[in-house]
Amino acid sequence: MKIMKKKLLIKDVANMVGVSTATISRFLNGKYQSMSESTRQKIASTIESIGYQPNNIARSLRSQESKTIAVIMADIFNPYSMDVLRGIEEYCSQEGYKIFICDAKNSGARERNYIEEMVNRGVDGFILNTTGENDLFVKGISLEHPVVLIGRKIKNSNISSVAADNAQGVKLALEHLLKTNCQRVSYLTPAPGNVSPRIERVDTFERFAALSAFSHISFECIKLAVVDREHVTKTLETLIASSSQNHTIITGNGLLSLYVVQAAKALNKRIPEDFSLIGFDETEWSEILKNPLTVVAQPTYDIGCTAAKKIITTLRKANESNETQIILLPFSLIVRETA
Amino acid sequence: MKIMKKKLLIKDVANMVGVSTATISRFLNGKYQSMSESTRQKIASTIESIGYQPNNIARSLRSQESKTIAVIMADIFNPYSMDVLRGIEEYCSQEGYKIFICDAKNSGARERNYIEEMVNRGVDGFILNTTGENDLFVKGISLEHPVVLIGRKIKNSNISSVAADNAQGVKLALEHLLKTNCQRVSYLTPAPGNVSPRIERVDTFERFAALSAFSHISFECIKLAVVDREHVTKTLETLIASSSQNHTIITGNGLLSLYVVQAAKALNKRIPEDFSLIGFDETEWSEILKNPLTVVAQPTYDIGCTAAKKIITTLRKANESNETQIILLPFSLIVRETA
DNA sequence: CTGAAAGCGCTTACAG
DNA sequence: CTGAAAGCGCTTACAG
Numbered sequence A, B: 001m002k003i004m005k006k007k008l009l010i011k012d013v014a015n016m017v018g019v020s021t022a023t024i025s026r027f028l029n030g031k032y033q034s035m036s037e038s039t040r041q042k043i044a045s046t047i048e049s050i051g052y053q054p055n056n057i058a059r060s061l062r063s064q065e066s067k068t069i070a071v072i073m074a075d076i077f078n079p080y081s082m083d084v085l086r087g088i089e090e091y092c093s094q095e096g097y098k099i100f101i102c103d104a105k106n107s108g109a110r111e112r113n114y115i116e117e118m119v120n121r122g123v124d125g126f127i128l129n130t131t132g133e134n135d136l137f138v139k140g141i142s143l144e145h146p147v148v149l150i151g152r153k154i155k156n157s158n159i160s161s162v163a164a165d166n167a168q169g170v171k172l173a174l175e176h177l178l179k180t181n182c183q184r185v186s187y188l189t190p191a192p193g194n195v196s197p198r199i200e201r202v203d204t205f206e207r208f209a210a211l212s213a214f215s216h217i218s219f220e221c222i223k224l225a226v227v228d229r230e231h232v233t234k235t236l237e238t239l240i241a242s243s244s245q246n247h248t249i250i251t252g253n254g255l256l257s258l259y260v261v262q263a264a265k266a267l268n269k270r271i272p273e274d275f276s277l278i279g280f281d282e283t284e285w286s287e288i289l290k291n292p293l294t295v296v297a298q299p300t301y302d303i304g305c306t307a308a309k310k311i312i313t314t315l316r317k318a319n320e321s322n323e324t325q326i327i328l329l330p331f332s333l334i335v336r337e338t339a
Numbered sequence C, D: 001c002t003g004a005a006a007g008c009g010c011t012t013a014c015a016g
Helices: A010-017 A021-028 A037-050 A056-063 A079-094 A108-120 A135-144 A166-178 A196-209 A229-241 A254-266 A300-317 B010-017 B021-028 B037-050 B056-063 B079-094 B108-120 B135-144 B166-178 B196-209 B229-241 B254-266 B300-317
Strands: A068-073 A098-103 A125-129 A147-150 A160-164 A184-190 A218-224 A247-251 A276-280 A294-297 A326-329 A332-334 B068-073 B098-103 B125-129 B147-150 B160-164 B184-190 B218-224 B247-251 B276-280 B294-297 B326-329 B332-334
Touching: A010 A021, A010 A037, A021 A037, A056 B056, A068 A079, A068 A108, A068 A300, A079 A098, A079 A125, A079 A300, A098 A108, A098 B098, A108 A125, A108 A135, A125 A300, A135 A147, A147 A300, A160 A166, A160 A196, A160 A300, A166 A196, A166 A276, A166 A294, A166 A332, A184 A196, A184 A229, A184 A254, A196 A218, A218 A229, A229 A247, A229 A254, A247 A254, A254 A276, A300 A326, B010 B021, B010 B037, B021 B037, B068 B079, B068 B108, B068 B300, B079 B098, B079 B125, B079 B300, B098 B108, B108 B125, B108 B135, B125 B300, B135 B147, B147 B300, B160 B166, B160 B196, B160 B300, B166 B196, B166 B276, B166 B294, B166 B332, B184 B196, B184 B229, B184 B254, B196 B218, B218 B229, B229 B247, B229 B254, B247 B254, B254 B276, B300 B326
Parallel strands: A068 A098, A068 A125, A125 A147, A147 A160, A160 A326, A184 A218, A184 A247, A247 A276, A276 A294, B068 B098, B068 B125, B125 B147, B147 B160, B160 B326, B184 B218, B184 B247, B247 B276, B276 B294
Antiparallel strands: A294 A332, B294 B332
16 A cells, blocks of 8 residues: 655645745756745745655756766776776765766677667766777767766867876886886787777887887787686786796786786796786785785776766856866876785 | 757657657557557658657656666675676666666765655666665655665565575575584674664574584674774784684675785784685685685675566556565575685 | 647746 | 746647
């Protein structure tokens, strides 16, 4: 037996106060200058006492804004994504925005579906950690809706983006190696495809490899078409078989770091005794390894906050200047024991 | 320079096809029986070719349903929550529902705000991993909106819930210990407060402690008012100082497991040489420890799917029977090396 | 099988 | 400072 206390409407409030719905609406939207102090107070106390809350669906339909932002992540279950989301969520909720979180599961098709669905749900803007498979489509969307990209860029577009400074991150890792007696570096990365940070890092590695300061170190980039435990184990096995002394492996993300640590265990290799390891991205477990993991960490939480701030600022300035910005945030090196 | 291609409306489609908007609307809602085969086809091909997509805000306002479910988690950044969310997301998206994910950050006040906000945004139902601080309020909500609880229960209510079977989980852990020569068990848990699974586990521990089969083992429950690394380290230090032989610590969640492992490292204690450890909840890093962690794991993904299924079924059956269900899913024991 | 018309609950020019 | 009225983009009884 459901006791449906009838939902209160704006006209109920209007009747109780003895004014029109227009005035109540003005109150709800904070337009206090356009009403007398006394009506203002009457409305305030009435709403307070009966606990009226406006229907946001109706507000959105009429005002064409929903105070909602769609956040579409390429892969939400990556720890990187989680931390970024935390930043986005915190900033948005503090500014009165709600977020739709969508997981593209690394599929361009899913990503497109979500974007369309969110347009139809009237979100005010998008924060996109794009799969890299929808550059053209996303450019199109950005002409009609505010978009900020996180972690990934789209070439030849004027879409704002917030990301870690990959060139600086690679530099940080390599300069650290210069202080050791490292003679060989293998960078393990998922196949870059059209994913901008992966491309940037590989490019930076290759630039450094050509530098005379690094001439005593041999470089290689290993691009994994499939990232799972089995493939990483096989790769590591080959790598170690051919291993010279003072070999450092750099892993392109937290998942790869995890797989390498697992693979080393399976192959009975010790880190750093048998090879050194630097991971991109901080992980929950970095510190609890027998030898804690040395890591080059992104400011994930900041990336989230900054992206949220950028989109909300854009929304507020509406059709004003709204300049494109590429915001780069620095990595930090956390030296522990594996390198 | 924004090129706003004017958003297509239902009346545009109606004009193009040469029927009324009512007919288009019927098509959109799949009421094909109430139109001729030929209009149906004309509408289908027109919509397809111009790429019309209905405005969901308007649909929601009019039809009073939004195909949206609010998921409010006590603490989203708990790995447990993440896995449950994955299950919810997958089931919902497959059924055409979108979800709002909210993080109460373990605050009852935030939880209440989110619930109200979501009501005003017209969600069709709630999946709640409640903080335990809003039992009365949630009961009230459940009279007016479909609610399913996950992981946590509300006493004296007839709200459906999906959770792991805590009594069975504790049993699993303790029966495993019976096979070792364990003589002392310390169960580390966040202070139970009004959080049902914590209470259930403590109760079960105490029931078992009283059993003759366990009479050779001494039991204690340690309820932590604050859960952070520092407090756990202190607790562990005390615990170990007083330690008899064959001491097993059981941790009440993944975060506690992490802190205990870190604390052991800091205190220079080895697991399982100095004490054994069983963690509630599987973690990403269980396998990469020097001695991989023995764990009692919840079927998190299943919990999510099951909860999503329950709420969607309820929504579909509308005002039908809609029976209250308490669904208990089993833990599984993963024996590794720490116990 | 199809359409005219009312209405979902708000907001906002417009007029006073 | 305030209200009457139109309208956001759909859906749905009702009538035919």
